[in-house]
Amino acid sequence: MEIAKTYNPQEAESKWYPYWTEKNFFKSTPDHRKAYTIVIPPPNVTGVLHMGHMLNNTIQDVLIRRARMLGFNACWVPGTDHASIATEAKVVKLLADQGIKKTDLSREDFLKHAWGWKEKYGGIILEQLKHLGASCDWSRTRFTMEPELSDAVIDVFIDLYNKKKIYRGVRMVNWDPQGLTAVSDEEVIHKEANSKLVYVKYKIENSNEFITVATTRPETIMGDTAVCVNPHDERYTKLKGKNIIVPVVNRVVPIIFDEYVDASFGTGALKVTPAHDINDFNLGQKYKLPVIDALTQDGKISEAAGAYVGMDRFACRKQIIKDLQEQGLVEKIEEIKNKVGYSERTDAVIEPRLSMQWFLKMEDMSKPALEAVLNNDVKLIPEKFINTYKHWMENVHDWCISRQLWWGQQIPAWYDDKGNTVVCKTKQEAFEKLKEQNAEVKFLDIKQDEDVLDTWFSSWLWPLTVFDPDIIKNGWEKANADLKYYYPTNDLVTGPDILFFWIARMIIAGKEYTGLKPFSNVYLTGIVRDKLGRKMSKQLGNSPDPLELISKYGADGVRVGLLLSSPAGNDILFDESHCEQGRNFANKVWNAFRLIQGFEMGTNVSQPEASKTAIEWFSNRLSEQLEIINDHYSKYRMSDALMATYKLVWDDFCAWYLEVIKPEFVDGKAQPIDKITFDATINYLESLLKIMHPWMPFITEEIWHLTKERAEMECIIVAEWPTVNTQNKETLQAFEVVKEVVAQVRNIRQQKNISPKEKLEVKERSDVGEQFSRFDSVVIKLANLSSYSYTKDKVEGAFGFMVMNAEFFVPLTGNINVAEEKERLAKELEYNKGFLRSVQIKLSNERFVSNAKPEIIEVERKKESDALNKIKAIEEQLASL
RNA sequence: GGGAGCUUAGCUCAGCUGGUUCAGAGCACCUGCCUUACAAGCAGGGGGUCACUGGUUCGAACCCAGUAGUUCCCA
Numbered sequence: 041m042e043i044a045k046t047y048n049p050q051e052a053e054s055k056w057y058p059y060w061t062e063k064n065f066f067k068s069t070p071d072h073r074k075a076y077t078i079v080i081p082p083p084n085v086t087g088v089l090h091m092g093h094m095l096n097n098t099i100q101d102v103l104i105r106r107a108r109m110l111g112f113n114a115c116w117v118p119g120t121d122h123a124s125i126a127t128e129a130k131v132v133k134l135l136a137d138q139g140i141k142k143t144d145l146s147r148e149d150f151l152k153h154a155w156g157w158k159e160k161y162g163g164i165i166l167e168q169l170k171h172l173g174a175s176c177d178w179s180r181t182r183f184t185m186e187p188e189l190s191d192a193v194i195d196v197f198i199d200l201y202n203k204k205k206i207y208r209g210v211r212m213v214n215w216d217p218q219g220l221t222a223v224s225d226e227e228v229i230h231k232e233a234n235s236k237l238v239y240v241k242y243k244i245e246n247s248n249e250f251i252t253v254a255t256t257r258p259e260t261i262m263g264d265t266a267v268c269v270n271p272h273d274e275r276y277t278k279l280k281g282k283n284i285i286v287p288v289v290n291r292v293v294p295i296i297f298d299e300y301v302d303a304s305f306g307t308g309a310l311k312v313t314p315a316h317d318i319n320d321f322n323l324g325q326k327y328k329l330p331v332i333d334a335l336t337q338d339g340k341i342s343e344a345a346g347a348y349v350g351m352d353r354f355a356c357r358k359q360i361i362k363d364l365q366e367q368g369l370v371e372k373i374e375e376i377k378n379k380v381g382y383s384e385r386t387d388a389v390i391e392p393r394l395s396m397q398w399f400l401k402m403e404d405m406s407k408p409a410l411e412a413v414l415n416n417d418v419k420l421i422p423e424k425f426i427n428t429y430k431h432w433m434e435n436v437h438d439w440c441i442s443r444q445l446w447w448g449q450q451i452p453a454w455y456d457d458k459g460n461t462v463v464c465k466t467k468q469e470a471f472e473k474l475k476e477q478n479a480e481v482k483f484l485d486i487k488q489d490e491d492v493l494d495t496w497f498s499s500w501l502w503p504l505t506v507f508d509p510d511i512i513k514n515g516w517e518k519a520n521a522d523l524k525y526y527y528p529t530n531d532l533v534t535g536p537d538i539l540f541f542w543i544a545r546m547i548i549a550g551k552e553y554t555g556l557k558p559f560s561n562v563y564l565t566g567i568v569r570d571k572l573g574r575k576m577s578k579q580l581g582n583s584p585d586p587l588e589l590i591s592k593y594g595a596d597g598v599r600v601g602l603l604l605s606s607p608a609g610n611d612i613l614f615d616e617s618h619c620e621q622g623r624n625f626a627n628k629v630w631n632a633f634r635l636i637q638g639f640e641m642g643t644n645v646s647q648p649e650a651s652k653t654a655i656e657w658f659s660n661r662l663s664e665q666l667e668i669i670n671d672h673y674s675k676y677r678m679s680d681a682l683m684a685t686y687k688l689v690w691d692d693f694c695a696w697y698l699e700v701i702k703p704e705f706v707d708g709k710a711q712p713i714d715k716i717t718f719d720a721t722i723n724y725l726e727s728l729l730k731i732m733h734p735w736m737p738f739i740t741e742e743i744w745h746l747t748k749e750r751a752e753m754e755c756i757i758v759a760e761w762p763t764v765n766t767q768n769k770e771t772l773q774a775f776e777v778v779k780e781v782v783a784q785v786r787n788i789r790q791q792k793n794i795s796p797k798e799k800l801e802v803k804e805r806s807d808v809g810e811q812f813s814r815f816d817s818v819v820i821k822l823a824n825l826s827s828y829s830y831t832k833d834k835v836e837g838a839f840g841f842m843v844m845n846a847e848f849f850v851p852l853t854g855n856i857n858v859a860e861e862k863e864r865l866a867k868e869l870e871y872n873k874g875f876l877r878s879v880q881i882k883l884s885n886e887r888f889v890s891n892a893k894p895e896i897i898e899v900e901r902k903k904e905s906d907a908l909n910k911i912k913a914i915e916e917q918l919a920s921l
Numbered sequence: 922g923g924g925a926g927c928u929u930a931g932c933u934c935a936g937c938u939g940g941u942u943c944a945g946a947g948c949a950c951c952u953g954c955c956u957u958a959c960a961a962g963c964a965g966g967g968g969g970u971c972a973c974u975g976g977u978u979c980g981a982a983c984c985c986a987g988u989a990g991u992u993c994c995c996a
Contacts, residue, residue, distance in 0.1 A: 043958095045958085045959070046959080046961070047961090225995095230995090230996085379996090424925070424926060425925095427924080427925055427926090427994095428924085428925065428926095428993085428994055428995090431923095431924065431925080431994075431995070432994080432995075435995075435996090536993085536994090539994090540994095571932085571933095573992095604933085604934095604947075604948090605933050605934060605947080605948090610927090610934085611992085611993095612933085613932085613933065615932090615933085615948095617948075617949085618933090618948085620961075621947080621948070621961095623961065624959095624961040624962090625961090626961090627959065627961050627962090628958095628959065628961080628962085630958090630959080631958040631959035631961095631962085632958070632959080633958085634958045634959075635958035635959080636958085637958095638957095638958070675937085677935090679934080679935090680935070683935090683946070683947070686947085687946085687947090694958090694959090695963090698958085702958085705957065708957080710957075783964095783965085786964060786965065787964095787965065787966090789964085789965090790952085790953070790964070790965045790966085791965085793953090795954095795956095796954085796956065796963095796964075797956075871942090871943085872942085874943085875942060875943075878943085879942090882979080882980080885979055885980090886979085887978095887979040887980095888979040888980070889979085890979080891978085891979050891980090892940070892979065892980075893940080895940090896940050896941090896980095899940080899941050900940090900941085902941080903941070903942065906942080907942075910942095
């Protein structure tokens, strides 16, 4: 059979993914084996696969595939998140494009549109994950807003309300004027911005004097209800008891004195706008100031402002500055840098706003979750995130869980027309309960709370409800078999940006409802950036399309490319050339296979000595490296595990092992290979394919089936992970010497322009060399020697080099430039003498000898004697020239 | 403003308990090769004051203190 010279990924990908799913290799049901479980961080149902998803899903797939091979019952649960703000915003925009305003629709009609859209486009991202090779159990796919999971969310709300952990109240919240909803503190992203600090003159009542106030938000002047200064600020003590006239609206407001004000910022005088700043709000509470809400919910100037009504807040900011300047009320304008809050979901500038919201008390609930991480019950990888986590958990605020949206789980709170509130699942129940408080209540007058719950209030249950949506209702004792089997899950792989949004809250919910952690290890990936270190974003257009990458480099190539340089917790600077490297590696593997499958087995061929020793070496090498790879995995050092695999295959197997055992050509014809060597080689290839499989699932499955006839279910995806055998350290060391000798001979060829085809002679002068003589045949083959012999005497007229303590000679009479050779040897001698000196200084230092560990001293003594030998040898060589 | 991390070759990173021949890898680079598996390759090679300053130690990339730059988190 003719096999293509380059590997064709598309063919293998389109063949094996369907095969794996048809044969149910991804499917998991509880059995006698130990479970290994990962729940996917559910991507937004409206999302499109980006490089961040590629990275963390590749890692999850590597972990799950290896666990499967190690004999665990591996279960990777996929699904999507309803992402209330993001999805609602998308649907609103889509409807707007069709000329439909959300405000013209009823809640029911809007939700119909939203569900219709979700059914049509939702879950595209899961289809994309299949191209990557993700081995999720698709039969378990979940959606955070499907009825069963929504039920659980409602149950949790009711339960926590009954436990007095959820309350409702008017608070200053982060308002998203574009999404028209409150968002939690965690959903506000603070970015540095260039702002104008405007110094505005406020007239002092009954006087011609002014007090100057510095503000970055002049458009809120209409909401000012006081001016505040620090009581210790001597500049202003004379103003005690005075009133101030707010410009634009000419409102008379008091001047108040409070230590909150920083006398060194601006003019030391602060305008107090209780409706539009949390600190001003607190001052307002303290001094009983009126609250004037000068903005509407969509960020325009409100009726209450009394001026600029209906104008956008930013347009108003410009206009008001201009107008104040014209009135001579602007003293100066400074350019400053400050932090401005943006909505995580809509990128609109957040407006602090007073409103009635639902909150979850976090103080008590966060304690067991903090404990779980601090005592290592839940491990964060890398560990540096423990500090961040601790800091957040110790300073956690109550969680604003209501959102003024329709897409999501509607809050199960019910109100009658007298202001009574009950929390329960159905209107009927609400009716019964409200009757206890209000005997005349009419069923039709009962209204459900209009708001929905924060998306994270559903995703914090994800590791529980994907297995048992009834867990909240039934409790952990009565949990179903799935949950008891798979929970706590093993590893969670996600970005550090959702450490608080999601990870911390899952631990809280897990502890609250099962008393157990939701997962044992959290692997925090970095953020994927472009090679200039910029975050990948649509605006910059620097984010490659993952599916295009896959079609260009193959799924295996992209997987390897992504993981080659992505240490946990560090950002990865993505460069397409990494994928190229991944593709090249796949091609290398492909060609190693081509070589092996082209071997022609001879019936009466005896095994060459070189092949025999190469086999002896490689079996040790394979075990040695596999042990290292296993160790990297156990420490979640993914890049290291991959790199060790890469080098084992490319360097050890291809560059050394295959080069030794590959039959020679005689008269243009490849010689047949002996059976022992052939079988050993196939064996090694199979082991290597298994070790490579988690990284490169497609090519390994493809070659696995090309090496042998396989039964229907005999696939590499379920093959057993190779085991580590004890290694002979001496063999491994000896081969390192072999590599060095071969490299030295090649080096001489390069320097002297001797063709690789010309056979050379090598003589070794050493006391110990012969104990490794079984490796001589390997050297002869790889260095292309005519002979390899031992001598007790030095060899005249030859190039020399040293490896360890042995001297090697390549006789090349007539070819030697004596002066050049002398110079080279002199240099080497100089170096070794210097080295000897430093070792001897160390050894003659009494404090070193008395303080250092004995084995360290032993090493130094060895260095000394080795150096002495080497110097002697070099001197002899020099003398012979 | 508070906190955490990072700074090692041109780039991306290892360096785990302070101790093997003046610090390792991959990529990139340079030189020579289309040698019957692979030019997506082979062989060989060059490249580093371990951010800076000081301290501890027989010994520091590693421990401590300070400085600078940088990233992230929180307010």
